[in-house]
Amino acid sequence: MAFALFVSVLLIAACGLIYELVASALASYLLGDSIMQFSTVIGTYLFAMGIGSHLSRYIGRGLVARFVSLELLVALVGGFSSTALFLAFAYTQSFRLALYLLVGAIGILVGLEIPLLMRILRDRFTFKDVIASVLTFDYLGALAASIAFPLILVPRLGMVRSALLFGLINAGVALWATMLFKDTLGGRRYLRAACVAVIVLLTMGMVGAERVTNLAETSLYADDVIFARTSRYQRIVLTAWRNDLRLFLNSHLQFSSRDEYRYHEALIHPGLAAVPNARHVLVLGGGDGLAVREILRYPSVDSVTLVDLDPAMTTLFSTHPRLVALNGGSLTNRRVHVVNADAFVWLDRNEGMYDFIVVDFPDPSNYSVGKLYTTAFYRLVAKHLSQNGYVVVQSTSPMFARRSYWSIVRTLGETGLTTFPYHAYVPSFGEWGFVLGGTRPYVPPESLPSGLKFLTADAVPELFEFPADMQPVVAATNHLNDQVLVRYYEQEWAEINR
């Protein structure tokens, strides 16, 4: 009996420490600044334990029954602490308040444990033995927990499950206590039933833990997350609401299936339909296969080479049934050749000439992607362009990022190509800009492939008209050694995003 009691001291000490580490680590993970989080969580927790110890004096009779109830409370509050924190972060504006309230509550409960246990043991052992043994096992439990947390628990179980597991241990100690103190407790069967109920609840939590992290992510997006994966290069998230499928890369919207056809028809047809008998087409970026879908409407096209950095993207868009339905299985078409490579390096090392080149990269929001919007890159693109060919570049919004847009136009023009800027309205994005480049004058196509939902041949010339609020502005050329575009882009979008 003595040994069993002291083992339970060890276990509850471990539990107490784990809840504290979970709260600290989770706060560091979600808020950053780990020194601040660890320090304030530890401080709050210790202070709350002091309150708990102080309050223990007001607990009078029925010590064992109180102890069992206390353990069950700790099991519930501590066990579900990380779940609660995740949800608070996802759904509420007051994560910090929830954090400190929860840490305070657990601290008070944990602070009550040891004083109660010592009083229970007081009648059975000498005082000096109680003190010595309780503190010894308390230390040991803390040591075990502090070693297990970083080495086993976080890497193997994750935050949510680690807390739940130790909740189960607390509940286990409660159940064990009801057996050890059968005589003292007498006929209080309800305590044992409560233990079982808490254990069932926590086990259900363990099973559903996966969903909690997903749930937390879902709330960041308006719609249900149907696919989420972190590839080597980016976080890919796909959401769905009725017929609306949306792709987010690093939480930036890439397309909405409700209006992506506007973007992709505008990206491809003004240029490609104006190249007579285009046979070889190159797509840089565009791993979703939607631009390729539009290109495949041209029977003259023999081959489409798609160069996208991320195999996770091209695989997803070659296999996921809803995405394959959206891009018409374009990525597995026999005319299409998918290459997973960095576009700049690939262009540098390959010789091929193309009649139409599509440059469809994420916006130039940082110096890395910015390299793909420089004179050096466009010169390389121009070298791969056949005599009669055109290149088209997606060029952010001429409305919201006007200087950025005209900087891209100017940069492309710097390579010796003649530029033909145009734009189209895509509801999900707003007014969106593109620019065509080629070595010969641009003549709008007389006809477009059949089956388009947005563009008509008559409407194409209108795309090249810019209203007053999108007219050219003075903007510098974007070179590798200055990357002015990244600064333009940052400034302009900072004024719009709140």
Place this chain on the structure above:
Amino acid sequence: MTLSRRSFLFASAALIGLRRKTNRPLAGGFADDNMSVGHRIRDAASWPTPSRVVRTPIVIVGAGIAGLSAGWRLLKRGHSDFVILELGDQAGGNARWGQNEVSAYPWAAHYVPVPGPNATLVRELFTDLGVLHNGVWEERALCFAPKERLFINGEWRPGLDSVIGLTGRDRAEFKRFDDEVLAARATGQFTIPMALGAPASSPLDTMSVTQWLAAKGFTSPALRWYLDYACRDDFGASASVTSAWAGLHYFAAREPEDPGPLTWPEGNGWIARALISRLESRLHRSSPVYHIAPGYRVFTPDTEYRAEAVIFAAPSFLASHIMDAPRASYEYSPWLVANLTLDRWPKETGVGPAWDNVIFNSPALGYVVATHQDLRTNIERTVWTYYRSFAEYTPAVARRMLAETSWRDWADSIFADLGEAHPDLRDCVSRIDIMRHAHAMVRPTVGFLGRPHPTGGTPRLVYANSDLSGVSLFEEAQFRGVAAADQVIAQL
């Protein structure tokens, strides 16, 4: 109770931190620094008698930038009969480089400022190498944006000089300093190469940078740090020993609108490599010249060269050890250069990595990212070249530290220095290779303009090292090498 918990809480926090620090194995060691061969020459050790004699009109001693440039000039002037003798097994001198599976990286000098219109030799070389065509610089060789960042007050900020002017007074002093630089530039004496404009003496050369700052009433700590950083960066010496003339030269000799600098993953090793490929058949590595006898007889362990002229392009201090020559009175700064191979980028606060990354108030110079000129958008592994000058010590003390400190201790000191900005750096680095440069660069200390230059005593023995200029710059090395070649051509 509370006490026991508290102690464990801190122990647990330490455990999380410590696990990261001790788990990772670290590979690497000292790269070959030719120290033992150098010491054999210094100590006049006995060398084997050469087994063969080769007659050749011109011998170039040393395959650093000066020696390679002399060879480049000779070839361009139609002289193909010469040899270049290099002490170490790698040519390039301060432009040596290394390469591993992640990237090429420099072992010392890592950039050349874009030369102005008067730097005709540098422009001619870069035209030869395809870096300059029709007046346009190859954009892949110009340093990509972002170029510089500074770690200060717990975060990385863009630029080196633009943001450290924190207070209005700092900014005013930076502005006033810029005006001083403009005025200095207007005098026409701060040129690259120096021989085109530098006077034999100057009032500015009678005081240190620190004294000059005081005399001009500059008190901003930020400006003082910046100028001291500049001296340590270019000369390996502190502002308190650097000649004010040299300190101003650092700023006034550069073009005001520099679109560069020019840089490559292997730093100036890219230039060395290109020169070496043109001179390969005449270049003899691991051929230490241990003696030069009258009559232009040049001795290496296996060959005696009988020449008609010698270009001594090795550091001038070596001359008195191998031939009858007076001791050169130059002082040289020692350096330590470490290449850190990273499997991933460390965590950090503030703006993202730049080419040159400097930590405010660090005794070191920070690091340069070797993969910065990589065209890829996503670079997962990288190499950082870490530079440590020892401006706070005398060169002799620093050299002893270089010789006596273990690789492991250097690695720890590098982690400690960079750890301020990158707390989890140990987790990212898989190897550290270190090169100890005992005599990396000549120091332009107060009075350097008037120092006597060593001469060979005959017009056919010509010194060519950049130390003759008093500043260790690529352009000076090239100029001295070319000038020596021209002199030798005129004599033959």
